[in-house]
Structures are given as C-alpha cells and as structure tokens.
Amino acid sequence: MTTDDATGAASRLGDATRPIKGDPIIVMEQVTKRFDDFEALKSIDLVVGTQEVVVVIGPSGSGKSTLIRCINRLEVHDEGRIVVDDTELSDDVRNIAEVRRETGMVFQQFNLFPHLSVLDNITLAPRKVRKVPRAEAEAQAMELLERVRIPEQAEKYPGQLSGGQQQRVAIARALAMRPKVLLFDEPTSALDPEMINEVLDVIKDLAREGRTMIVVTHEMGFAREVADRVVFMAEGQIVEVGPPEHFFTDPQEERTKEFLAQIL
Amino acid sequence: MTTTLRAAPAATIRTWLRRNLFRNRVDGVVTVVSAAVIGTVLFRAARFVLVTGRWEVIEANLRLLMVGRFPTVHLPRVAVSLAVASLVGGFVAGIVHQRQVAAGTSVVAHLSVVARLADLVERFWPALLGAALLLSLTSTAGPWITVGGALAAGLVGRLVGARLPALTHPVVVVAAVVTPFALVAYLADAVGWDSWGGLMLNVYLAIASMILCFPLGVLAALGRRSTLPAVRWISTGYIELFRGAPLFVLLLMANVALGFFVPAGSAPGRVARAIVVFTLFTGAYMAEIVRGGLQSLPRGQAEAGRALGLSPTRVTFHIVLPQALRNVIPAQVGQLISLFKDTTLAGFAMGLFELGNISESITSQGPFRGQQLLPEVVAFVALLFWIGSYTMARESQRLERKLGVGRR
Numbered sequence: 283m284t285t286d287d288a289t290g291a292a293s294r295l296g297d298a299t300r301p302i303k304g305d306p307i308i309v310m311e312q313v314t315k316r317f318d319d320f321e322a323l324k325s326i327d328l329v330v331g332t333q334e335v336v337v338v339i340g341p342s343g344s345g346k347s348t349l350i351r352c353i354n355r356l357e358v359h360d361e362g363r364i365v366v367d368d369t370e371l372s373d374d375v376r377n378i379a380e381v382r383r384e385t386g387m388v389f390q391q392f393n394l395f396p397h398l399s400v401l402d403n404i405t406l407a408p409r410k411v412r413k414v415p416r417a418e419a420e421a422q423a424m425e426l427l428e429r430v431r432i433p434e435q436a437e438k439y440p441g442q443l444s445g446g447q448q449q450r451v452a453i454a455r456a457l458a459m460r461p462k463v464l465l466f467d468e469p470t471s472a473l474d475p476e477m478i479n480e481v482l483d484v485i486k487d488l489a490r491e492g493r494t495m496i497v498v499t500h501e502m503g504f505a506r507e508v509a510d511r512v513v514f515m516a517e518g519q520i521v522e523v524g525p526p527e528h529f530f531t532d533p534q535e536e537r538t539k540e541f542l543a544q545i546l
Numbered sequence: 547m548t549t550t551l552r553a554a555p556a557a558t559i560r561t562w563l564r565r566n567l568f569r570n571r572v573d574g575v576v577t578v579v580s581a582a583v584i585g586t587v588l589f590r591a592a593r594f595v596l597v598t599g600r601w602e603v604i605e606a607n608l609r610l611l612m613v614g615r616f617p618t619v620h621l622p623r624v625a626v627s628l629a630v631a632s633l634v635g636g637f638v639a640g641i642v643h644q645r646q647v648a649a650g651t652s653v654v655a656h657l658s659v660v661a662r663l664a665d666l667v668e669r670f671w672p673a674l675l676g677a678a679l680l681l682s683l684t685s686t687a688g689p690w691i692t693v694g695g696a697l698a699a700g701l702v703g704r705l706v707g708a709r710l711p712a713l714t715h716p717v718v719v720v721a722a723v724v725t726p727f728a729l730v731a732y733l734a735d736a737v738g739w740d741s742w743g744g745l746m747l748n749v750y751l752a753i754a755s756m757i758l759c760f761p762l763g764v765l766a767a768l769g770r771r772s773t774l775p776a777v778r779w780i781s782t783g784y785i786e787l788f789r790g791a792p793l794f795v796l797l798l799m800a801n802v803a804l805g806f807f808v809p810a811g812s813a814p815g816r817v818a819r820a821i822v823v824f825t826l827f828t829g830a831y832m833a834e835i836v837r838g839g840l841q842s843l844p845r846g847q848a849e850a851g852r853a854l855g856l857s858p859t860r861v862t863f864h865i866v867l868p869q870a871l872r873n874v875i876p877a878q879v880g881q882l883i884s885l886f887k888d889t890t891l892a893g894f895a896m897g898l899f900e901l902g903n904i905s906e907s908i909t910s911q912g913p914f915r916g917q918q919l920l921p922e923v924v925a926f927v928a929l930l931f932w933i934g935s936y937t938m939a940r941e942s943q944r945l946e947r948k949l950g951v952g953r954r
Binding site for chain 2: 354356379382383385386387389391393394395396397406407410411455456459
C-alpha cells in the first residue's frame with residue numbers, strides 16, 4: 283500500500299467505521315476478496331450499528347454484492363476480519379453456522395425452493411436448524427406471510443406466484459429465522475417495474491421497525507427514504523459514505539458525483 | 547401424417563386424405579410406399595401370430611419360461627410371495643391415495659369406482675394383457691391361482707390401505723422396505739438363488755440391482771462433486787472404470803476371473819455376482835445422470851439454503867437432491883429399463899437360466915429341437931420384456947407429471 287492510498291483511505295473511511303446509531307454489530311476490517319487475479323474488494327472497512335439501515339450503491343462490478351455475501355460467508359474473504367454479533371468469521375464451521383443463523387439474506391433471484399410449498403419454504407430452516415415444532419413454525423410463518431401481505435398464498439408453490447410475491451415470500455423466509463441482521467442483495471433488480479413497489483414497501487416497513495439491515499440496490503428513491511447511511515462503492519472500494527441528505531445533495535468525491543449524474 | 551381428423555370437423559374423409567396423405571406427388575408416393583411396407587409387415591406379423599406360429603412350444607415350456615427349474619413343491623412360495631408383494635404394494639398405493647385426497651392433489655378421487663377401475667386398466671393394460679396371455683396359454687391351475695391371488699391381494703391392500711389410520715403409516719413404509727428382502731429370504735430358504743430361473747430370475751436380478759444401484763449412484767454423484775479430494779478421486783475412479791467396460795465383459799469377468807482373487811468355495815454364487823455387476827455398472831451410469839441433475843440446479847438454491855443456516859448435509863438432502871433427482875427422472879428410468887433388458891446378458895455370460903438362455907435351450911434340445919422355433923420363443927420373450935419396459939416408461943411419465951404439478 284502506498285502512502286497516498288493510505289492517507290486517501292483514512293479520510294474516506296472515517297465515516298464508514300462510525301455507525302450513525304447503535305452499538306457495532308457488523309465489523310469489517312481491511313477486508314480483501316480476490317477472484318483469481320481480480321480484486322473484488324480492496325481493504326474494506328465498514329462498521330454497521332444495531333438498528334442501522336445501510337444502503338450500498340455503486341456501478342455494477344463495484345463489489346457491492348461481494349461485500350454483503352462476505353458477511354454471511356457465501357464468499358470467503360482473503361484478508362482482514364469480519365465480525366458479526368461478536369462472532370468472527372473464520373474457517374471454523376461453528377462460527378459460520380452461528381453467523382448464518384443470525385443473518386437473513388434476500389437474493390436478487392429470490393432463490394425460493396421450487397419443490398416446496400410457500401409454507402415449507404418458510405418453515406424449513408426454523409424446523410431443521412432452530413428445532414421449532416412444526417405447528418409453531420407454521421403459525422409463525424403465517425404471521426410473517428400476513429406481514430408481507432400474502433397469507434392467502436401459503437399452500438401454493440413458488441412457480442405459481444408472481445415475481446413480487448416470490449420476493450416477499452423470500453423476505454418472510456429470511457425473517458423466519460429471527461435474524462439480527464438482514465442482508466438484501468438487489469432485491470428488486472429482477473422484478474418487473476410494477477412489482478418493485480410492493481417489495482420495497484415491505485422492506486421499508488422492516489426498516490421502520492428498527493431492524494439492522496444492509497441493502498444493495500439501484501433504487502435511489504428508496505435509499506433516500508430509508509437509509510441511515512449510504513455507502514457508495516466503486517472498483518472494490520468504499521468511495522464515500524454519508525447520510526442520504528448529504529450524500530445525494532452534496533457528494534464530496536468526484537467519482538460519486540459522476541455516478542449520481544449518470545443515474546439521477 | 548398426424549391425426550388432424552377432428553381439427554377440421556367439416557372435412558370429409560376425402561379432403562382429410564388429400565390434406566394429410568396426398569398433398570402433392572411426393573406425398574402420394576411416400577404414402578403408397580409406406581402403406582405397402584406397413585401392410586406387408588402387419589400381414590406377415592399377423593399371419594405369424596395367428597396362423598403359422600407354432601405356439602405349442604410356448605405352451606409346453608411356459609413354466610420353464612416363467613420360473614425356470616424351480617421345484618414344483620416350492621412353487622406355492624412363488625405365488626405367496628407375489629401375493630404378499632402385491633398386498634404391500636396395495637397398502638402403499640392406498641396410503642398414497644389417502645394422503646393425496648387429504649392434500650387435495652388426487653386426480654381420481656372425484657371419479658366413480660368404475661371410472662377409477664378403467665383408469666387402472668388404462669394404466670396397466672400391458673401387464674394385464676400379459677397376464678391374460680399367460681392364462682390363455684396355461685393348462686394348469688397354478689398360474690390362475692398365482693395371478694388371481696396377486697390381483698386379489700393388491701385390491702385388498704389398496705382398499706385397506708386407504709382406510710389405515712395415519713399412525714400406522716410409518717409401519718407400512720417400514721414393511722414396504724423390508725418386504726422385498728423378506729420375500730427373497732423366504733424363496734431362497736426353499737430354493738437357492740442359483741437354481742432360480744425364467745422371468746422370475748430376470749425380474750429378481752433387475753429389482754435387486756435397481757434397489758442397490760440407486761443409492762450407490764447418488765452417493766457416487768455426490769462424491770464426485772465433493773470438496774474432499776480422496777472422496778472425489780474414488781468416486782470418479784469408480785464411475786469411469788465401470789462406464790469404460792462393456793457389461794458383457796464385466797459379467798464374464800465376474801463369472802470366470804473371480805476365481806483368481808477369491809479362494810474356491812468361498813466365492814459368492816453366480817446370481818449374487820450378477821447382481822453385484824449389474825449394480826456397479828448401472829450405479830456408475832446413475833451417478834452421471836444424477837450429477838447432470840445436480841449441475842442443472844442454479845447455484846442460488848444451495849446458497850439460499852446455506853444462508854438460512856442449514857448444514858451442508860441438510861442443503862443436499864432437503865434442497866439440492868430432491869430437485870436434481872426430479873429433473874432427471876426420464877434418464878434414470880431409461881437407465882433402469884436398460885438394466886431390466888440387460889439381465890438377459892447374464893444368461894449368456896454367466897450361464898444363468900434366465901429368459902434369453904432358456905429361449906436358446908428349449909429350441910436346441912428336447913422335443914422341439916431342430917424345428918426352427920426360435921422366432922416363436924424370442925417373440926414371446928420380447929413381448930414379456932416390452933410389457934415390463936413399457937410399464938416402467940409409462941409410470942415414470944406419470945410420476946413426472948405428478949411431481950411437476952404447480953412447480954417450476
């Protein structure tokens with residue numbers, strides 16, 4: 283690392299490691315991730331506090347998805363430290379299992395299990411991992427389906443639902459494990475435009491409830507509305523961090539200004 | 547030449563013929579030539595079946611073809627075994643029906659009894675045809691008792707199974723798993739495997755190998771994708787070794803070369819060896835079919851499972867395998883049909899007294915020697931295999947449709 287980089291990084295990262303609210307629950311220190319020769323993440327420092335909503339934006343290929351996939355170890359980081367709720371991610375499978383129990387993830391492609399009914403999709407993990415009895419798990423699943431506003435779809439299979447409904451089931455499935463942290467990986471990018479809002483509304487509800495979440499998205503209106511902090515990434519680095527009111531109106535970095543000019 | 551007869555209700559036979567068979571000169575020539583060929587073949591086949599065929603060779607050797615040289619005194623055991631298998635099969639069918647009705651997924655629940663019987667006949671007509679043919683050829687009571695007993699037991703099992711309380715269902719499932727082994731023990735207790743023969747032996751070889759090769763194939767497929775190098779190498783080595791050798795040669799080796807490795811006297815019997823070879827051979831193909839199914843799944847499926855905190859084993863057995871296996875049902879059943887037909891190789895490679903071998907021997911010795919009756923015997927044997935294979939194919943399509951309901 284050259285001195286220029288180090289000083290440059292320090293000035294930018296001052297914000298990234300300071301949550302706007304809550305005690306730190308996710309701590310990433312100097313996290314680097316490589317795919318063969320390509321550095322997807324370059325010494326990322328980021329701290330997220332409890333009940334904080336962090337929205338990550340940036341051009342495609344900037345490492346946003348890789349960043350949140352490292353947090354539940356769907357990707358294995360090569361350097362640095364990641365601590366989730368006082369458990370450090372290492373090769374220790376018990377730690378990995380612990381972190382995955384405490385984090386829920388919602389994917390761009392929903393990734394519902396097509397061979398299971400909506401109810402079984404939601405109850406599978408609570409029953410098998412948390413050993414919740416079936417009746418209790420199903421009652422809880424029905425509550426969650428009420429919250430995502432599709433209780434009438436419980437007996438159907440994912441293939442019978444619209445994209446927006448599927449994504450709401452996926453959110454219910456993630457919530458069923460009662461995770462402390464929710465990770466959203468571009469939850470509306472695969473949806474037809476008319477279905478985006480029904481999903482965003484559910485996520486907004488969750489944000490208002492005070493859930494800790496990291497959301498990777500291209501929906502700027504949503505970011506402005508729910509984010510406590512907006513993180514802008516480019517080329518595997520965090521370029522700028524700030525509360526949405528500053529971030530969108532008064533960005534400091536040239537790269538951020540360019541990006542916002544392109545999309546707004 | 548598709549059947550668009552009903553597509554155009556106004557069309558007369560004449561316009562239908564023109565549109566479908568004689569649209570232009572080439573069409574006309576093709577139609578006339580194929581009609582001539584098909585007509586000739588059908589005529590000759592019908593003449594063979596109804597007039598020239600000397601089916602007394604089948605009648606005289608029917609028992610040999612069905613059960614080989616199984617001693618007469620022990621034949622009741624075969625009838626009892628079939629009836630028990632049928633009864634347990636009926637139980638399972640009854641429970642499945644009961645559960646489908648409860649889940650609202652049954653497609654026959656709303657039909658009348660007659661319509662449901664018609665559905666069953668439509669479903670199993672090849673097997674019923676085979677049974678009818680068998681009974682028309684026999685002159686003794688044994689086959690009547692056997693077939694009648696099996697049908698009655700199946701019916702009773704189905705009716706009782708549909709009314710069994712849910713508490714007993716696990717018992718039935720256990721019974722369904724244990725029964726094949728118990729029946730084999732019951733039969734082998736009277737007559738050792740190596741004295742079995744006929745269709746019974748072919749079916750036994752096929753079913754035993756099917757039951758064994760399936761878990762082996764799944765394990766090898768998972769092993770080949772394992773992150774542990776040793777497991778991966780062993781799985782890959784096994785698969786490639788057994789896919790690389792002709793089945794016939796493997797059977798020959800099991801018959802002849804096993805003596806080099808195992809001291810004489812302690813070697814397993816020929817039927818056991820044949821089952822091992824069929825299992826290993828088909829298992830290798832099953833492994834590649836299952837691996838194809840595993841690879842067809844999007845990565846996101848396993849990732850979603852892992853993200854929920856499910857262990858790798860749970861991800862495999864609850865999420866990945868059910869979908870992968872369903873996706874490759876046609877290929878799996880195709881492989882099992884091959885296995886059923888390939889059991890005839892055991893006759894020639896190992897001297898087992900199965901259908902293929904019997905066909906040879908009854909036309910080359912005894913009263914029917916030198917009368918060129920092989921076509922009759924071979925046609926009959928081919929029909930038996932066709933009944934089994936076609937039934938498997940149809941049932942697999944049914945299963946596919948059933949599992950595909952409401953899913954991606």
